Amino acid sequence: MKTPTxxxxxxYVTYFNPDGDRxxxxxxxxxxxxxxxxPMAYAKMLQNLDESYIDVTGKMRSLLESGRYLYAxxxxxxxxxxxxxxxLVFVGYQVDRFLFENPTWxxxxxxxxANFYLNAQFGKDGIDYRHYRTHLSLAGIRSxxxxxxxxxxxxxxxxxxxxxxxxxxEEPFLEAAEKGTEYLREHMRFLDIDNDIVYWYHGINxxxxxxxxIFASEFSDDYYAIPAYEQIYALAGLVxxxxxxxxxxxxNDARLTVKLFEQFFRDRSEYGGYFSHLDPVTLDPHSxxxxxxxxxxxWNSIGDHAPAYLINLWLATGEQKYFQMLENTFDTIVxxxxxxxxxxxxxxxxxxxxxxxxxxxxxxxxxxxxxxxxIAWNLxxxxxxxxxxxxxxxxxxxxxLMPEVGSDRTxxxxxxxxxxxLKNNESYYRFVWHDRKAWWQQEQAILAYYILAACLKNPRYxxxxxxxxxxxxxxxxDTEDGGxxxxxxxxxxxxxAGGNERNKSSHSMSGYHSTELCYLAAVYTNLLIYKxxxxxxxxxxxxxxxxxxxxxxxDILPPNSIKIKACEIDGEKYTNFDSQGLTVTLPDSKxxxxxxxxxxxx
Numbered sequence: 261m262k263t264p265t266x267x268x269x270x271x272y273v274t275y276f277n278p279d280g281d282r283x284x285x286x287x288x289x290x291x292x293x294x295x296x297x298x299p300m301a302y303a304k305m306l307q308n309l310d311e312s313y314i315d316v317t318g319k320m321r322s323l324l325e326s327g328r329y330l331y332a333x334x335x336x337x338x339x340x341x342x343x344x345x346x347x348l349v350f351v352g353y354q355v356d357r358f359l360f361e362n363p364t365w366x367x368x369x370x371x372x373x374a375n376f377y378l379n380a381q382f383g384k385d386g387i388d389y390r391h392y393r394t395h396l397s398l399a400g401i402r403s404x405x406x407x408x409x410x411x412x413x414x415x416x417x418x419x420x421x422x423x424x425x426x427x428x429x430e431e432p433f434l435e436a437a438e439k440g441t442e443y444l445r446e447h448m449r450f451l452d453i454d455n456d457i458v459y460w461y462h463g464i465n466x467x468x469x470x471x472x473x474i475f476a477s478e479f480s481d482d483y484y485a486i487p488a489y490e491q492i493y494a495l496a497g498l499v500x501x502x503x504x505x506x507x508x509x510x511x512n513d514a515r516l517t518v519k520l521f522e523q524f525f526r527d528r529s530e531y532g533g534y535f536s537h538l539d540p541v542t543l544d545p546h547s548x549x550x551x552x553x554x555x556x557x558x559w560n561s562i563g564d565h566a567p568a569y570l571i572n573l574w575l576a577t578g579e580q581k582y583f584q585m586l587e588n589t590f591d592t593i594v595x596x597x598x599x600x601x602x603x604x605x606x607x608x609x610x611x612x613x614x615x616x617x618x619x620x621x622x623x624x625x626x627x628x629x630x631x632x633x634x635i636a637w638n639l640x641x642x643x644x645x646x647x648x649x650x651x652x653x654x655x656x657x658x659x660x661l662m663p664e665v666g667s668d669r670t671x672x673x674x675x676x677x678x679x680x681x682l683k684n685n686e687s688y689y690r691f692v693w694h695d696r697k698a699w700w701q702q703e704q705a706i707l708a709y710y711i712l713a714a715c716l717k718n719p720r721y722x723x724x725x726x727x728x729x730x731x732x733x734x735x736x737x738d739t740e741d742g743g744x745x746x747x748x749x750x751x752x753x754x755x756x757a758g759g760n761e762r763n764k765s766s767h768s769m770s771g772y773h774s775t776e777l778c779y780l781a782a783v784y785t786n787l788l789i790y791k792x793x794x795x796x797x798x799x800x801x802x803x804x805x806x807x808x809x810x811x812x813x814x815d816i817l818p819p820n821s822i823k824i825k826a827c828e829i830d831g832e833k834y835t836n837f838d839s840q841g842l843t844v845t846l847p848d849s850k851x852x853x854x855x856x857x858x859x860x861x862x
Contacts, residue, residue, distance in 0.1 A: 262338045268751040269293050269332045269343065270672035270731065276324035283324060283345065285332055288727060289669035295332060295343040303348040306359045306730075307739050309372035316350060328355045329726065331672070331734055331752070351730045358726050360733050361785050363792045367427050369737075370778035374424035374433050376400060376742035377417055377771050380764065387436050389414065389443035390466055396765035398756065399741045408474075410463035411448040411494050413770035414440055418497025420771030422504055423779045426814075429797030429856060437501045441510060444498065447471070449513065457523060458516035459486065460494035476540040479767060481621060485537040485550055488525050488561035491517060495569035496772060503576045504797075506804025514573055518585070525561065531613055533592050536561040546612075552620055555612040559631050562592055566638045567776075575813055577806075583645075590642045593635060594650045603680040604661045606632055626692050627680045629666035630701030632658050637708035640715055641816040659712050663724060665689055667705070671750055672731035673697040674705045695750040696761075700773040702732040707780050714788035715818055722789070729781065738764075744774050783814045787822050793860040800846055800853065808846040812857045825860035829853045 274284035274292060281297035303323070305314035316323065331349040352358045359365060380400035381392050394410045395403035418440035425433040448461045462479075465472040476484045495514055502510040524543045525534040536558045539547035546555045566589055574582040596614050599607040605627030609617040618625040639655035666689075667674050677692040709725035712718060735752035736744045743764040747755040760766040786792040798810060812824065820840070827834045827844055830853055837844040837857075844857060 264338070265336045266334065266346075266751070267336060267343075268671040269295070269334075270670070270727070271329070273324055273326055273328045273330065275326065276321070278321060281321075282342075283332070285330070287670050288663070288667075288672075288724075291670065293332075293343050294341070295334065295345050297345050298334065301345050301347060303350060305353070306349065306351045306733055307737070308359075308365060308733070309369050309376075309737050309739060309742065311739070313739075320348060323350055323353075325355050328352075329358070329730060331730075333751070349734050351734065358730065360729050360781075361726075361790065363782075363786055363790075363794075366778040366782035366785075370420075370424045370427050370775050371430070373743060373771060373774055373778070374421055374428075374430075374436075376764075377420060378432060378436060380743075381417070382436075387432075387439050389440055392417075392440075392443075394463070394765060394767065394770075396763055398738075398762050398764060400743060400764055407465050407467045408463055409447075409466055410767060411444065411460045412463075412490050413765065413767065414444055414448070415494050415497035416770040416772030417765075418444070419500045420497075420775035422497060422500040423775045425504060426500075426796050426798075427779060427782065429795075429854070434504065434799060437497065438505065441498050441501045441507075444494070445509065445513065447473075448494070450475075451516070455523065456516065457520040458513050459520050460491055460517070462490060482537060482553065484540065485553055486540050486543070487537050487553075488521070488534055489536075489564055491520060491525075492560070492564050492568045493772075495573075499569040499572045499576065503572060504799055506800045506810070508803070511577070514569070518573075518582075521565070527557070527612060529612075532588075533557050533596070533610075533614070534561045534565075535612070556617060556620070557610045557612065557614070559597075559606075559608040559628075562589060562596075563631075563635060563638070565589055566642070567634065571638075571641060571816060575816070576811055578811060586642060587646055590639060590646075590648075590651060593639070594648075594654050597635065598654060598657075600657075603627070604665050605629075605678075605680045606635060606658075622692075623677075625680050626677055627666075627689075628677050628701075629662070629675050630698070630704040632662055632666065633674070633701070633704035633708045636662075637704060637711055640708075640711045644715065644816045644818050655708075655712065656716075659708060659721060659724075662705075668695075668697070668750060671752065672727055673735070673748070673750075673752070674701045674728065676701060676747075696747045696755050697731075697750065698747050699732070699736050699744050699769070702728060702736065703773045703777040706732060706777060707784070710781060710784040710789070714784050732777075780815060783817075787814070787859060787861050788817065791861040793825055793858050796857050796859060798844075798855040798857065800855070802850050802852055805846060808848065810844040810846055810855070811842065812844060812859065813842040814859060820862055822859050823862050824857060826858040828856045 269285050271285040271287040274286050276283050283295045286292045302317040303320040305316050332345045333347050334345040380396050393402040394408045394413050395406050418437050421433045422437040462474045462477045498510050527533050535545035536556045537550050537553035539549050597606040607616050609620050636655040636658040639651045643651040676698050678689040705728040709721045713722035735748050745754040747761045749755050756762050786794050824837050824839045827837050
């Protein structure tokens with residue numbers, strides 16, 4: 261193009277020449293850009309939520325040390341070979357330390373996120389989920405025209421509140437998690453006594469004192485069906501809350517929902533796996549009424565069980581049946597999803613017999629980049645308790661393939677949906693809708709590469725994790741209004757044109773991915789990479805947890821990598837715990853107690 265063009269460069273400083281303010285930046289792709297600082301160039305340091313703007317323009321030049329990772333935003337002029345830098349974003353004060361790898365970065369971020377949603381959904385009138393709305397504006401204002409309350413979005417938000425409590429111990433977050441859980445159980449749950457199962461309504465419409473229940477999904481991809489992923493995410497917040505309070509009613513709901521999966525979604529034929537949709541009347545996955553979803557399987561119906569609720573359910577209970585379900589899930593992924601003779605991306609949709617479905621709806625023969633990364637992340641988690649070589653091999657294969665085909669190696673960040681194959685003379689996988697970058701796909705990259713780096717002691721994976729976390733923290737945090745942006749443009753600027761992508765809460769976004777990222781990024785960096793202890797908080801009900809055993813492992817981590825270092829109950833030292841087994845034997849008390857458990861690396 262023969263016109264000045266603004267853009268972003270992410271990379272490592274190769275040189276800085278103060279004579280002429282010339283700066284070399286080498287990207288992850290290996291390309292070196294020769295840039296010049298504009299006379300009015302300015303610089304900022306990475307800024308967490310609830311932090312003030314940190315201007316470093318005065319010491320900008322002294323920070324331009326060789327090897328430092330940074331972002332340079334500026335202008336390409338057609339009549340110059342140089343990129344003119346207008347502003348810089350630094351991600352740490354030291355070359356080899358990134359601010360988001362400080363022990364408290366993610367704890368502070370999750371606190372801010374939880375407070376944002378508390379204020380946006382409930383204001384100063386107390387936590388009442390009748391006031392909850394699926395849709396929040398960019399500034400966190402509840403919709404005054406759409407009165408829907410979707411089960412999944414409430415559950416995802418409950419997950420966020422529960423996670424914030426686990427990390428901070430602040431009581432309003434637990435109150436919000438428990439009230440949200442109770443609201444879901446009272447308004448969204450259907451107990452099928454005949455089949456002894458629980459399934460969850462798509463949502464309800466609430467206006468004044470009227471409540472209209474919506475059983476089948478109203479989302480266009482799943483219209484008038486019961487999609488597996490909605491039932492899966494209905495459990496996300498409940499199970500995370502159960503990890504804190506041990507409420508037996510939550511555990512029973514989880515068990516009966518898992519029974520729904522096993523009894524109705526599971527393919528009991530020789531093919532196995534879980535169907536993606538059920539007919540809302542007959543609960544038949546082969547019903548003609550399902551249209552394009554008849555007899556289908558997909559990533560969500562197979563793989564999403566693990567991160568959404570199943571890993572946490574196993575961590576909280578230790579029950580073998582959940583371990584077995586996890587193992588079956590990952591065995592299925594390893595066997596069915598790789599398609600490397602055809603594409604560097606996994607196959608995500610299938611017919612009942614596992615033949616590829618490359619004609620469904622919007623997906624056709626296309627890849628969701630984040631789903632590939634999500635598989636790698638969760639395979640490593642499972643590998644830590646069931647070290648099958650095929651889990652590790654697939655995780656590493658995905659991790660090695662994805663940067664070149666799914667990431668932006670010039671600007672940083674990870675793309676959304678791309679075509680799975682190249683056409684004649686193409687060398688770049690084509691974008692399906694746009695080159696924007698979604699918040700949740702950045703999460704998958706950050707967690708995948710951090711756990712790979714931590715478990716395999718691989719510096720290349722650590723570098724990829726740092727680059728992904730840098731992009732997310734530099735461009736997705738809304739430091740003015742709070743929360744995180746849904747999408748940013750390829751150059752990092754927030755995309756605010758309208759629709760769900762302008763909102764802070766919608767059918768697709770509600771505090772789950774952003775808080776899950778805070779929780780597990782803190783766990784992986786603190787406990788595994790930098791060997792720093794972390795505090796976790798629990799508040800069991802007096803009759804919570806079977807045999808009064810509280811399981812406190814924060815995630816599925818490598819064997820013998822962490823231990824309980826200390827425990828307090830209501831501020832007093834408590835020693836009745838199994839340090840290596842990561843369990844606390846709760847006191848036989850009629851009163852509810854609060855625990856602070858310090859987990860430390862071994």
